[in-house]
Amino acid sequence: MSYIRFRKHYLHLPYLVLGILEFAVLFGIFSFLTVFLAMLGGHAAPAKTDLVAALLFALILSGGTLAMGGYLAMAKESVSLIFFRTLVAYCFVGGIGLTLLYGVMPQADPGSANLFWAVLLASLLVILIRLVFLRLVDSEQLVRRVVVFGAGPFAASLLDEYQRNMRALGIRIIGCIAEAPGGVVPDEHRIPTPYDFYQFCREHKVSEIVVAQQERRRSEGGWLPVPELMECKLRGIAVTNGVDFYERELRKVKLDMVHPSWIVFSEGFKASRSRDFAKRLVDLALSLALLVVMSPFILLTAVAVFLETGRPILYSQTRVGMLGREFRIYKFRSMRQDAEKDGKARWASANDNRVTRVGAFIRNTRLDELPQIYNVIRGEMSIVGPRPERPEFVSELREKIPFYDTRHYVKPGLMGWAQLKYPYGASVDDARGKLEYDLYYSKNHSLLMDFLIMIQTVEVVLLGKGVR
Structure with missing residues (x-):
C-alpha cells in the first residue's frame, strides 16, 4: 500500500x-x-x-x-x-x-x-x-502495477487521467480488460480476458485491479467475474471500485461514475456538530486576525478603486449558501459600474473588457475578496469551503449537472479545494469539473484538510492562478 x-x-x-x-x-x-x-x-x-x-x-x-x-x-x-x-x-x-x-x-x-x-x-x-x-x-521496481477491468468511457477517462497525472504518483496501468464486446478503449491498451485472474496478476506483478465498468447488467452484455476477483482480494491483490480509485489517487470524485447509493453508503458526507462548532471557532479567530493584519491593504484597495472609477467601492451579489439559503456577498468592485447594465448575469471571460486596471490587479492578488471576511464573521461563509455561486447559475447548473446540490450541504468558503485544483470556472463544463473536487471536499472535509488548503492557497495568490 x-x-x-x-x-x-x-x-x-x-x-x-x-x-x-x-x-x-x-x-x-x-x-x-x-x-x-x-x-x-x-x-x-x-x-x-x-x-x-x-x-x-x-x-x-x-x-x-x-x-x-x-x-x-x-x-x-x-x-x-x-x-x-x-x-x-x-x-x-x-x-x-x-x-x-x-x-x-x-x-x-x-x-x-x-x-x-x-x-x-x-x-x-x-x-x-x-x-x-x-x-x-518512476522506476519499475517501485511503481504500482494496475490493471483496469472495463473498456468503456469510464476506463478511457481513467487512462486519460493516468497519462496526465497518475504517472507522477508511481502508478503503471498495464492495460484494460473488456467486460463486454465493444468499448472505446484503443486496442493497444486492451488485454485479453485471462483464464485465471490471479495467475495473470502474479505473472505481471499486478498489485491492484480497478473495476471501472460502464454497465454491469448482464442484460446489456456486461459481466463481473466475482469469484475471480474474490480470489485475488483474498490472496493479497487489492480490488478497488473505480470511483474510490479516482478519489484516492486524484483527490476528486469522478462524477460520471457516482450513483446515489455511493453517497448514501459512503463513509463520508457525515454531519458533525462538534466539527462544525470547532470550524466556527477557527473561522472567527482567523477572520478577526485577517481583518487586523489586512486592514492596511483593505484601506489601500478602497482608495485605489475610488481614485480610478469612483463609487461604489464595494460590490455585492446574491449567492447561494449552505442548504440553499441566499445571502449577499461583498467584494471590492473590480469591473466598470455598467458591467451588467442589462441586468443579465454573465460568466467572467478571459481578458474580460469589463475589468478595470485596478480591478485586474486586485483580482490577481485576491484583494477583491477581502470584504468577504465580513461574511465569515456573520456566519454566512467559512474560511474554507466550496465557492458560492449566483442563484441564476445555480438554477441552470442543478438541471444540467447531477448531484450539484450536494455542494450546498457544506458552508461556502473564501478559499476551497476546487480553487486549488481546477482553473477558473466560467461554463457548465467547468462547473462539472469543479464539482468533482467540491464533492471530494464535502465527503472528506476536516480541520486538517482546511489547514492544508489554507497553506496551499499561498501559491494561488502569489502566481495569480485561476483568475479572469
Whole structure:
C-alpha cells in the first residue's frame, strides 16, 4: 500500500517520506552550521534554544514548500522549474516566515550570513534529493502495477487521467480488460480476458485491479467475474471500485461514475456538530486576525478603486449558501459600474473588457475578496469551503449537472479545494469539473484538510492562478 488515510484525507506515502526526509535535511543543515560556526568562533556548544531554532527553521521552509505546491507539482516539471519553485518556496515564502519568526523570537536568529548559507545549502541539497526521488518513484521496481477491468468511457477517462497525472504518483496501468464486446478503449491498451485472474496478476506483478465498468447488467452484455476477483482480494491483490480509485489517487470524485447509493453508503458526507462548532471557532479567530493584519491593504484597495472609477467601492451579489439559503456577498468592485447594465448575469471571460486596471490587479492578488471576511464573521461563509455561486447559475447548473446540490450541504468558503485544483470556472463544463473536487471536499472535509488548503492557497495568490 502506497498511501495512508489520515483524518479522512489520503496521503501518498512516497511524498510523505520525501517531506519527512527534507525536514530532516533542513534540521540537520541548520544544526550543523550552528555547531560548526560556533566551533570556528571558539564559542561553547549550542544550547537547547539552538535546537528549537533549527526545528522552527525546518518547519517554516517545509511549510513554504507545501504552500508552493512543491511536492506533487514537481513530478510534472522540468529541472529548471523544480529549481525555481524551490527557490521561491525557500527564499521568498520561507524568507517571509523566517523574518516574522525572528521578529518575535530574536534569540532564534542565527545572523544574516549564517541564514544565507543555511538556505543556500538546503536549496541545493533538497533539489538533488528531489531529482533522485523522481527517478526512484518512476522506476519499475517501485511503481504500482494496475490493471483496469472495463473498456468503456469510464476506463478511457481513467487512462486519460493516468497519462496526465497518475504517472507522477508511481502508478503503471498495464492495460484494460473488456467486460463486454465493444468499448472505446484503443486496442493497444486492451488485454485479453485471462483464464485465471490471479495467475495473470502474479505473472505481471499486478498489485491492484480497478473495476471501472460502464454497465454491469448482464442484460446489456456486461459481466463481473466475482469469484475471480474474490480470489485475488483474498490472496493479497487489492480490488478497488473505480470511483474510490479516482478519489484516492486524484483527490476528486469522478462524477460520471457516482450513483446515489455511493453517497448514501459512503463513509463520508457525515454531519458533525462538534466539527462544525470547532470550524466556527477557527473561522472567527482567523477572520478577526485577517481583518487586523489586512486592514492596511483593505484601506489601500478602497482608495485605489475610488481614485480610478469612483463609487461604489464595494460590490455585492446574491449567492447561494449552505442548504440553499441566499445571502449577499461583498467584494471590492473590480469591473466598470455598467458591467451588467442589462441586468443579465454573465460568466467572467478571459481578458474580460469589463475589468478595470485596478480591478485586474486586485483580482490577481485576491484583494477583491477581502470584504468577504465580513461574511465569515456573520456566519454566512467559512474560511474554507466550496465557492458560492449566483442563484441564476445555480438554477441552470442543478438541471444540467447531477448531484450539484450536494455542494450546498457544506458552508461556502473564501478559499476551497476546487480553487486549488481546477482553473477558473466560467461554463457548465467547468462547473462539472469543479464539482468533482467540491464533492471530494464535502465527503472528506476536516480541520486538517482546511489547514492544508489554507497553506496551499499561498501559491494561488502569489502566481495569480485561476483568475479572469
